[in-house]
Amino acid sequence: MKRSVLLAVLALAACDEKKPEATTVQPVQVAPPVEAPPAKTAIEVPEFVISTAAADIAKGQEVFAAKGCTACHKIGGGKLVGPDLKGVTARRDEGWLKKMILRPDVMIKEDEAAKKLFVEHLTPMPNQGVDPKSELPFIMAYLKSVEQ
Incomplete structure (x- = not known):
């Protein structure tokens, strides 16, 4: 009988253990990511006076054609693939x-x-690799010459 009482006491003692309380998980408020504005890419632009010399204009027309600009642009006559460039230096x-x-x-x-x-x-304008010193001044002279 001692054995039975002992087992009964142990069984009751085991039943009296407190169960761990359930924990509730609180949702975490996460702020949406803030995008930093994209950094502007610096484009080095050479300073020069646009020439009005006939030889520079002719060279500009040659460079314009050699770089493939005529595949997308007209000078007068309206849009081709890209905009008409007549008067672009005024616009x-x-x-x-x-x-x-x-x-x-x-x-x-x-x-x-x-x-x-x-x-x-x-259609995006492709980068034609125009040299800023040896080609750009002539292209600008040509474009300025077809302003009107």
């Missing part, structure tokens, strides 16, 4: 034109006017 700022000619890939990503042109024409 656009000189610095903007230089940047667009030198780094159209960057301009399409970062410049609002270039983004609008992309949406309008649905």
